[in-house]
Amino acid sequence: MLRRLMEYAERHGVDVEPGFLPKVVHWAVRPGAGGDRWDVTPLGDASEGGEGGLLFPRCPHLIQPELVRGKTRHFLVDSAAVVAFVGVAPDDPKAQQDSARFAELLHKGGAEAGLPELVEAALALRDPASVGGLQEALTRSGARKGHLVTVGSRRPLPVELADWRDWWRAFRGALVTTAQRPRRMRCFLTAEVTEPALTLLDVKGIGRDAGGGGEDTLIGFDKPAFSSYGLTKSENYAMSEAAAWTCLATLNHLVGSQARPLAGADVVYWFKDRVRPEDDPLAFLHPKGLGPEEERQQRQVEEAEALRHLQELLTAVETGQRPDLASNRYHAVFLSAAEHRAIVRDWVEGDFSRLLIHVSQWLNDLATINLTGRTEARRPGLQLVVECLLSPRKKGQKRRDWLRPVGALRASLWRAAACGAPLPDGVPARLLRLLRAFWQSGQFEEVTEADKHRNYAATMSLLYTRMGVLRVYCLRAERKGGRAMPDELLSCVTEDHPSLAYQCGRLMAVLATIQKEALEQVGASVVQRYYASASVTPSLVLGRLAKLSNYHLELLRQKRGKEGRAARLERTFHDIWCRVGRDLPPPLGLLEQSYFALGYYQQLVDIRAYGKHPASAEPEPKTAEESESDE
Known part of the structure; x- marks a missing residue:
């Protein structure tokens, strides 16, 4: 990994020298006449809701041991808390010491490098009244304690000049040689x-x-x-x-530039040769950004067009139309942090063409029908795929604590998306438990039957994601075994699917619908009472429920205007029962339970598509991230 980083720096011309780092600076300050007032200039553009800031590629920088060894602060660029006590108490001894050290080094550098502007600023920073004026000016302008501040008022700022760099190299070199x-x-x-x-x-x-x-x-x-x-x-x-x-x-x-956040960790990746942003396959997995805003912007792109573009790229690579991509390679490192240590969780590298194949396959495997029964739901970003494995976040719970239970699964999910790997059993184990609780809670009926329920978008988005991930698990488990069954598992209901567990799930959906439409008002539904046991041991439950359905069908036929509905449900029931046969399957394993859950959901959608809830009344929901952002 380290060797690949060195190659990247050489190939892409990353400007690296010990003692210098690129930094985003937010404010430039300069004392006015007499030092009683300060000119404060914001840097960068904060008009779009960001923090603004301007990137300077060669700022002086000391690592922590050098700061301690030299009993000093950073030169020329430091935080607003150090420079002007923004966000900290001015009488705090540690803050006073840091501020004095910054002013001392600024004066020393300005005097020895021949920059009187720095000397003037350092003298003003030694005056408590002047520093108080700077603190007030920065606070009034919207500065925060972590914002970086430099000295100057007009471009080029002193930090952009080369005049001080030789002095800085000598100063830092003296710190190193004294150790x-x-x-x-x-x-x-x-x-x-x-x-x-x-x-x-x-x-x-x-x-x-x-x-x-x-x-x-x-x-x-x-x-x-x-x-x-x-x-x-x-x-x-x-x-x-x-x-x-x-x-x-x-x-x-x-x-700072290529990391994609993933549930408290970061996927940092790069390519051997530059790739245009629109040709980056990994952008489809986790849109760049730290919150839901970027995810929402990515969703504005037509998904069908994006998938088509991926396929066109793959065709172009295979036919030799894009030799620049065919010879390219990608490198990715999965990083997390714990106890002030960066941990490499995974390291992957491979051909760009294989990456295209795997990302395209992931998006195809993730497809699931939405509640209208007419179109596929939007593919979720990888962030939502990880979060769908979790129970709802408790009020006041810190995000990192909420994400901790799935920490070990993050890298596995990313590898499944980018490398075509199968999903570990921990993924369906979590999903099946959450889905059982979801169906038995009655939350599905609550949000779908209410008129414009406020949680409709978030609930449906989460459900679509969970069903999509279960489909990925089933498809890849079967591919791993070398079977042809994956081609037969569609994103919508698959009537002739050979899995008995899948057909049992379909049967459960039909039985639940028959009871619901026959009785309308029922204390505890078939789903609430029997879904959990039916999804594990269908042979102990479905036979009894099938006999009970005859009574419910008779009630439904007696309702005015429901004769056709009853006949259609009965035909569907008999069709599925014939596929299941006389022998219901024994207790189901994880893979079969996943098929059961998919069969139940897909049949439920199919019934709703021709049921009393017209498809036009079910709008395509936004993602969960979009819903949270709107709130």
């Missing part, structure tokens, strides 16, 4: 004999969608248990400072 030097060793990445870097850059921004986003150590040997053969700290994985900085700064660059 104890390790023995010379061979670099793991370049194979050159070198002095291993004492401390390495952290990875920043992992897990922002679940409240993370701090700095986490990817390579660290700070505890004796991590060391071996008498080596200490960085000697256990010797890398030259230049090689280590290149790898980790490039990874930080990719986390």
Whole structure:
């Protein structure tokens, strides 16, 4: 992985040098005449609801051990909390110390590098009254404590100039040379004999969608248990400072630009050669962004057109029309963070053409009919696929705590989508439990029979996703066994499907509908009483329910205007019963239970399509993310 990161930096021209990092700076400040007022200039564009900010590719940067060793702060660019006490108490000793160190280094750098503008700002920052004015000005302008601030008022700002860089290299070099030097060793990445870097850059921004986003150590040997053969700290994985900085700064660059959040983790991927955004297959799996807004924007693209474009790309690669894609490769690392450590959960690389095949297959396998019975539901993003394995989030529950139970399944789901792997048994085990609770709770009837129920969109979106994931599990389990059955499992009801469990699920849906339409008002329905047991041991339940259906059918025939409805339900019942035969299946395993759930849902949709609820009254719901965003 580290070697691939170095290749990416070389191939794509990532500007990397120890002591420098790209940073997004939000504010530029400069003292006015006399230092009693400050000119505050917002950087970047925050008009679309974002935080704004402007990316400067070469900002001075010290890693945490260097800050501690030098008893200093960052030069030229630091947070609003450090520069002007924004969001912190001005009388806090730690905040006062950090602010004084920032002003001291700014004065030193400005004087020795010949930048009087920095000296002027440093002198103003030493005056408590002047700092109070800056704090007020930044707060009034909307600055937050974590926003980065630099000195200047007009472009080019001092941070963009090269005048201070030689001084900065010398200053940082002095911090490094004052530390104890390790023995010379061979670099793991370049194979050159070198002095291993004492401390390495952290990875920043992992897990922002679940409240993370701090700095986490990817390579660290700070505890004796991590060391071996008498080596200490960085000697256990010797890398030259230049090689280590290149790898980790490039990874930080990719986390900031190419990371796709996935339930508290991040999928960071890149291609050997540049790929146009519209040709990126992984964009269909998890639209870029940290929240539902980006997911909603992605859904505005016609799904049929997107699937067609994927197929056209695959055809172009196979026929040689796109040699640039045929020779391309992708690399992806699945990262999460825990206890301030970045953890590599998975590493995948492969041909671009195989990626196209797998993503297209995932989207096709995920297809499921919507409640109208006429069109397929929208394919969910991978974020919703992971979240559909969870119970509803409790009020006040932190997102990272809510996501924790499925932490081990995130990488498996991503690998299934991007690499064509089968789903682990933990996925249907969770889904089947949640679906049983859903059908037995009566929530489905509540949201579908009420006029414009406020939870309709979110409930249906979640149901579609769960049924789609179950279909993926069934298809891939059968493909793994080399059977031809996958081609026979459609996204809608499949009347001649050979699985007895699937036909039993269909039968359960018909029996439940007959009872419901015959009695209308019933205390506990067939589904609420028997769905859980029927989905596991149909032979103990369905026979009795089939006999009871004769009574319910007779009641339905006696209702005025319901004769045709009763006849159609009876024909469907007999057709399914003939397919099941006299011997109902024994207790069902996970795969058969999944078929049962799919058969139940698809038959229920088929019945509703010709039932008393016209399809036109069932609008296509938005995704769950869209519903949450609207609220």
